[in-house]
Amino acid sequence: MRDHVEASLQHTLTRLGPHGLPLIGRADWNDCLNLNAHSSDPDESFQTGPIRSSGKAESVMIGALFVLAARDFAALAAAPNKRDTAREYRAAADRMAAAIENHGWDGAWFLRAYDHAGRAVGSHENDAGQIFVEPQALCGMAGIGAESGLVDKALASVAERLACEFGVQLLDPPYPEYRRELGEISTYLPGLKENGSVFCHTNPWLIIAEAKRGRSDRALQYLRAIAPTYQSDPDTRRTEPYVYAQMVAGVAAAKPGEAKNSWLTGSASWSYVAVTQYILGIRASVEGLAIDPCIPPEWPGFSARRRFRGATYDLTVVNSRAVGRGVREVVVNGEPIAGNVIPTAEPGATVRVRVELG
Numbered sequence: 001m002r003d004h005v006e007a008s009l010q011h012t013l014t015r016l017g018p019h020g021l022p023l024i025g026r027a028d029w030n031d032c033l034n035l036n037a038h039s040s041d042p043d044e045s046f047q048t049g050p051i052r053s054s055g056k057a058e059s060v061m062i063g064a065l066f067v068l069a070a071r072d073f074a075a076l077a078a079a080p081n082k083r084d085t086a087r088e089y090r091a092a093a094d095r096m097a098a099a100i101e102n103h104g105w106d107g108a109w110f111l112r113a114y115d116h117a118g119r120a121v122g123s124h125e126n127d128a129g130q131i132f133v134e135p136q137a138l139c140g141m142a143g144i145g146a147e148s149g150l151v152d153k154a155l156a157s158v159a160e161r162l163a164c165e166f167g168v169q170l171l172d173p174p175y176p177e178y179r180r181e182l183g184e185i186s187t188y189l190p191g192l193k194e195n196g197s198v199f200c201h202t203n204p205w206l207i208i209a210e211a212k213r214g215r216s217d218r219a220l221q222y223l224r225a226i227a228p229t230y231q232s233d234p235d236t237r238r239t240e241p242y243v244y245a246q247m248v249a250g251v252a253a254a255k256p257g258e259a260k261n262s263w264l265t266g267s268a269s270w271s272y273v274a275v276t277q278y279i280l281g282i283r284a285s286v287e288g289l290a291i292d293p294c295i296p297p298e299w300p301g302f303s304a305r306r307r308f309r310g311a312t313y314d315l316t317v318v319n320s321r322a323v324g325r326g327v328r329e330v331v332v333n334g335e336p337i338a339g340n341v342i343p344t345a346e347p348g349a350t351v352r353v354r355v356e357l358g
Contacts, residue, residue: 033183074087
């Protein structure tokens with residue numbers, strides 16, 4: 001597995017474009033953003049049709065994913081004392097983050113990409129598709145530009161330009177007609193599918209980004225907008241009330257709020273990660289089990305049980321100061337510990353943990 005992850009990182013590092021950003025190839029996560037296809041036929045299969053083998057289109061999103069993965073890999077490499085490998089990937093992550101800040105920032109949000117001709121995609125200078133959700137969410141998750149305020153500006157732009165009552169839309173404004181240089185993304189009607197719908201898969205990334213910035217209000221707002229539990233208008237949504245949809249029609253669609261393609265989405269698993277690891281803040285680290293909640297200030301706290309590396313952790317989080325975040329004290333089996341990472345217990349052990357916020 002370690003070799004597989006490193007091979008994927010090397011694949012990205014050996015395929016960088018003119019701005020030092022990763023080449024997009026056929027597409028990135030959004031398989032309808034086909035910046036190297038240049039097909040004059042909007043009915044062509046963009047998933048299997050020809051693309052430019054020498055395509056120069058670059059993806060800011062892949063760059064942000066690389067930063068996330070490279071930093072995690074560096075932490076894993078450091079644990080078995082592979083310090084040279086750890087330094088190599090930390091440096092590579094820093095270089096990619098710098099490339100994104102230097103060439104992927106549009107003034108109030110991150111660009112989505114550069115097309116084959118070197119034109120920015122997801123820029124305020126575009127007539128459509130001025131802002132995309134993916135780079136804002138993933139740069140937020142990776143902390144790219146956090147210290148200089150870029151992440152907060154980008155997430156504020158998401159709240160202003162992309163958030164609606166049905167969730168956070170993929171882009172704004174939608175493309176009104178087919179764009180040969182963009183591919184399949186522009187074949188859909190405005191507000192549907194990749195052309196400006198609420199693509200539920202991306203919303204948990206924003207929940208994570210907002211929780212990492214300490215904003216439980218936005219994190220919970222985005223969760224409630226897409227989670228089946230909170231849907232109260234089945235006549236509008238028109239999908240099963242107990243399952244996530246792949247997409248919900250955006251505000252530009254003929255029927256905003258109508259969901260499609262239930263069951264066909266990674267939204268459920270990503271939402272589980274966002275809620276348990278970033279709102280409740282219980283997540284694995286190399287050193288042990290980290291506890292770092294970001295809950296609404298009005299919550300009194302919560303309790304949870306986590307099985308981790310063969311042991312069971314019974315956790316009680318107390319929010320008596322009504323702050324919702326910031327770990328003040330951690331007590332493990334009656335003894336206070338330094339920091340917020342609980343050391344790994346022996347397999348089969350039961351560990352009782354009390355966490356005070358504030």
